[in-house]
Amino acid sequence: MDKLVIQGGGDLRGSLHVGGSKNTALPLMAAAVLADGVTTIHNMPVLKDVATFSNVIRVTGCKVTWEPDDDPSTPETITIDGSSIHHFEAPYDLVKQMRASFYMLGALLGRGGTARVSLPGGCAWGPRPVDLHIKGMEALGAEVREEAGYVIAEAPGGRLKGGHMRFEPVSVGATINVLLAAVTAEGESVLENVAAEPDVVVFGQMLQKMGARIEGLGTDTITVQGVEKLNPVEFTNCPDRIELGTYMIAAALATPARETFRITGAEPEHLGPEFTEKFRQTGVPFRVVDGEGDWSTVEVEGVDAIRPVSVETAPFPGFATDLQAQWTVLMTQADGPSTVRDTIYTDRFKHIPELRRLGADLKVTGDTVHVSGKARPLSGATVMSTDLRASVSLVLAGMVASGETNVLRVYHLDRGYERLEHKLQKAGVDIVREQYDEAHAEGVAA
Ligand SMILES: CC(=O)N[C@H]1[C@@H](OP(=O)(O)OP(=O)(O)OC[C@H]2O[C@@H](n3ccc(=O)[nH]c3=O)[C@H](O)[C@@H]2O)O[C@H](CO)[C@@H](O)[C@@H]1O
Numbered sequence: 001m002d003k004l005v006i007q008g009g010g011d012l013r014g015s016l017h018v019g020g021s022k023n024t025a026l027p028l029m030a031a032a033v034l035a036d037g038v039t040t041i042h043n044m045p046v047l048k049d050v051a052t053f054s055n056v057i058r059v060t061g062c063k064v065t066w067e068p069d070d071d072p073s074t075p076e077t078i079t080i081d082g083s084s085i086h087h088f089e090a091p092y093d094l095v096k097q098m099r100a101s102f103y104m105l106g107a108l109l110g111r112g113g114t115a116r117v118s119l120p121g122g123c124a125w126g127p128r129p130v131d132l133h134i135k136g137m138e139a140l141g142a143e144v145r146e147e148a149g150y151v152i153a154e155a156p157g158g159r160l161k162g163g164h165m166r167f168e169p170v171s172v173g174a175t176i177n178v179l180l181a182a183v184t185a186e187g188e189s190v191l192e193n194v195a196a197e198p199d200v201v202v203f204g205q206m207l208q209k210m211g212a213r214i215e216g217l218g219t220d221t222i223t224v225q226g227v228e229k230l231n232p233v234e235f236t237n238c239p240d241r242i243e244l245g246t247y248m249i250a251a252a253l254a255t256p257a258r259e260t261f262r263i264t265g266a267e268p269e270h271l272g273p274e275f276t277e278k279f280r281q282t283g284v285p286f287r288v289v290d291g292e293g294d295w296s297t298v299e300v301e302g303v304d305a306i307r308p309v310s311v312e313t314a315p316f317p318g319f320a321t322d323l324q325a326q327w328t329v330l331m332t333q334a335d336g337p338s339t340v341r342d343t344i345y346t347d348r349f350k351h352i353p354e355l356r357r358l359g360a361d362l363k364v365t366g367d368t369v370h371v372s373g374k375a376r377p378l379s380g381a382t383v384m385s386t387d388l389r390a391s392v393s394l395v396l397a398g399m400v401a402s403g404e405t406n407v408l409r410v411y412h413l414d415r416g417y418e419r420l421e422h423k424l425q426k427a428g429v430d431i432v433r434e435q436y437d438e439a440h441a442e443g444v445a446a
Pocket residue numbers: 023026099100127128129130131132133134168169170171172173174199321322344345
């Protein structure tokens with residue numbers, strides 16, 4: 001297994017580059033399965049999750065070509081040839097590795113009217129049900145049953161029918177899955193209380209380019225007029241908004257006062273107004289300037305003092321739950337107490353005991369973390385990654401802690417941050433990846 005070893009207290013200087021969005025890349029890949037031909041997607045991140053999903057798609061007989069290179073600043077291109085699809089299944093061994101594999105339910109139903117997809121496996125935190133995904137397929141006329149850990153769905157007569165579905169609560173994944181199925185259903189579908197995250201909007205735009213008739217992207221109601229088939233296209237993925245938010249927080253934490261740190265390849269609009277406003281309230285100056293090509297550069301200026309700012313997560317345009325763990329670390333360096341509340345995943349706090357090991361003064365009551373602020377400085381320790389965003393929060397904390405921090409189980413981090421240690425090294429952070437034998441490591445429970 002790999003761990004990251006960080007010598008904390010150093011400065012962040014220069015720039016970091018944002019890669020293609022993970023949470024958009026995965027539905028874009030699922031969309032490609034709907035077309036009988038070769039779809040090309042640019043600006044793909046080189047991530048474990050993209051590799052896993054490529055394998056999920058390969059099981060169906062579709063050909064996936066992906067040749068990542070070693071330079072994280074150059075975007076990658078993936079091609080998915082849907083013409084040879086013949087096996088309408090997503091097996092447990094792959095689906096258990098990544099929850100978004102469940103998008104194959106909508107993709108396979110939409111493409112062939114039949115799907116056998118494993119239920120997603122163990123969760124990184126609390127319950128993450130898929131009831132809305134299944135109800136959505138039923139609303140489109142699918143006959144769905146569960147058998148031996150698999151969801152088996154059939155469209156009577158081989159094609160789904162338009163239907164009505166209201167999502168409660170708002171769900172990114174269920175909106176995507178039901179859209180995948182609805183675009184080729186016969187007739188009109190009305191989807192209410194849908195997610196408006198940029199991941200969903202950009203995915204919907206690719207479906208439109210493929211010939212889907214969709215209205216209402218980015219609002220709370222989407223209407224679809226089903227078409228018989230979709231065409232393969234060439235499409236460009238958007239930058240990763242969570243990576244951008246993470247780097248803005250890193251810059252606020254570690255850029256020397258009055259120096260400017262640059263985050264390139266960004267799409268700041270995708271962060272949403274709530275994050276931007278809360279970041280502004282911390283007193284850390286930032287501005288958006290033109291960048292290379294289609295994307296922007298965000299310039300963050302280092303400060304002497306960070307103001308405490310409480311946040312509460314909410315569906316887009318609210319504060320993203322995928323940024324709350326990183327925000328908690330930012331608030332450990334603020335000049336006073338604050339709270340971080342997660343209303344989407346009310347128990348997404350597995351990073352808290354680990355941050356406490358670094359000396360952070362944090363208390364959890366219900367869905368809220370109480371952060372005491374900078375009064376208690378952080379110092380290096382060995383900590384364990386438990387999920388993707390938890391693990392990057394530990395890296396951020398390690399960057400500001402005095403001494404050495406060892407972040408174990410970084411395979412979680414590799415799901416969503418492309419070559420993070422290489423990027424951080426270039427920006428002046430003393431961070432290295434090392435192999436370790438967890439079972440025999442001193443002081444580490446297996
Ligand atoms: C691959 C991907 O894009 N993952 C993101 C996606 O996850 P994911 O799509 O799994 O998250 P959802 O938006 O579905 O979850 C939102 C809420 O809906 C609930 N729910 C969801 C589905 C369902 O069938 N029933 C139900 O009750 C969940 O428990 C949660 O409370 O959105 C989350 C919320 O922004 C992010 O944290 C994840 O990074």
